[in-house]
Amino acid sequence: MVRIRRACATLALVGATVAVAAVPAGAAQVTTARSTTQATACPTGWGSLAKSDAASAVASVTNVRTGRHTCFDRMVVDVPGAGSGVGYTVQYVERLYQDGSGRHIPVAGGAVLEVRVTAPAYDPETGAATYPGRVARPLPGVDLTGYRTFRDTRFAGSFEGDTQIGLGVRARLPFRVQQLDDRVIVDVAHSWTATG
Numbered sequence: 001m002v003r004i005r006r007a008c009a010t011l012a013l014v015g016a017t018v019a020v021a022a023v024p025a026g027a028a029q030v031t032t033a034r035s036t037t038q039a040t041a042c043p044t045g046w047g048s049l050a051k052s053d054a055a056s057a058v059a060s061v062t063n064v065r066t067g068r069h070t071c072f073d074r075m076v077v078d079v080p081g082a083g084s085g086v087g088y089t090v091q092y093v094e095r096l097y098q099d100g101s102g103r104h105i106p107v108a109g110g111a112v113l114e115v116r117v118t119a120p121a122y123d124p125e126t127g128a129a130t131y132p133g134r135v136a137r138p139l140p141g142v143d144l145t146g147y148r149t150f151r152d153t154r155f156a157g158s159f160e161g162d163t164q165i166g167l168g169v170r171a172r173l174p175f176r177v178q179q180l181d182d183r184v185i186v187d188v189a190h191s192w193t194a195t196g
Contacts, residue, residue: 040070040071041194042070042071042072042189042190042193042194043071043176043189043194044174044194045174046174046175046176046187046189047174048092048172048173048174048175049091050089050090050091050092051088051089051090051091051175051176051177052087052088052089052090052091053086053087053088053177053179054087054118055084055085055086055087055118055179056085056087056118056161057079057082057085057086057087057117057118057119058081058082058085059079059080059081059082059086059119059182060079060119060120060121060122060123060124060130060131061077061078061079061117061119061120061121061130061131061158061163062078062079062080062130062131063077063078063131063141064076064077064078064131064133064139064142064153064165065078065141065142066142066144066147066150066153068146068147068148069187071189071190072149072175072187072188072189072190073147073148073149073150073169073187073188073190074185074186074187074188075115075150075153075165075167075185075186075188076183076184076185076186077115077117077119077163077165077183077184077185077186078182078183079117079119079182079183079184080182081182082119082181082182083181083182084179084180084181086117086118086119086179086182086183086184087117087118087179088115088116088117088118088177088179088184089114089116090113090114090115090116090175090177090186091113091114092111092112092113092114092172093112093113093114094112095112096112096114096154096156096164096166098135098136098156098157098159098164099156099157099159099160099162099164100157100159100160103135103136105135105136105154105156105166106136106154107152107153107154107166107167107168108151108152108168109150109151109152109168109169109170110151110169110170110171110172111168111169111170111171111172111173112166112167112168112169113166113167113168113169113175113186113188114156114164114165114166114167115164115165115166115167115184115186116162116163116164116165117162117163117165117184118161118162119161119162119163120158120161120162120163121133121155121157121158121163122158124161131163133155133157133165134155135155135156135157136154136155136156137154137155138152138153138154138155139153139154139155139165148170148190149169149170149173149188149189149190150167150168150169150170150188151168151169151170152166152167152168153165153166153167153168154166154168167186167188169188173188173189173190173191173192174188174189174192175187175188175189
């Protein structure tokens with residue numbers, strides 16, 4: 001009886017060992033690969049010098065929104081009806097000063113990007129506001145909680161057809177500006193390196 005129990009126990013142990021050995025090596029590697037965090041390759045070469053396009057829109061700013069991405073934080077200025085005719089100037093400044101009045105508008109963060117879009121935040125025909133921003137206040141509907149790079153936003157107003165925004169960022173970091181149909185996009189990288 002004891003011999004039968006030992007024989008059964010030995011067979012069970014051998015069977016378990018064979019079952020483990022029968023698992024393909026690739027299956028174990030897949031599990032390991034999934035649990036390993038790999039760095040994301042991010043675009044490089046953006047730089048931190050001023051970027052501009054002299055186009056002039058015949059439409060008005062209606063919205064400003066932001067988003068988080070693996071390699072950068074993004075701000076989008078919507079100008080419906082402008083097509084590809086929205087001009088811009090985006091540059092780092094020591095302090096943000098409102099056009100026209102010269103009033104200093106404080107913007108939190110380690111560095112300040114001035115985002116200027118060549119489209120008013122009002123209807124040129126009627127003067128009615130097309131964007132609900134208030135001077136020196138954070139941008140309406142923009143919540144930067146959890147962003148890696150963006151720290152603050154401030155509406156500086158619209159003057160002589162240009163809309164001016166202050167974007168506070170963690171530090172002077174590389175950025176790019178893209179002009180697509182009906183919008184200007186500002187991406188600010190999380191770091192100077194090529195990984196996220």
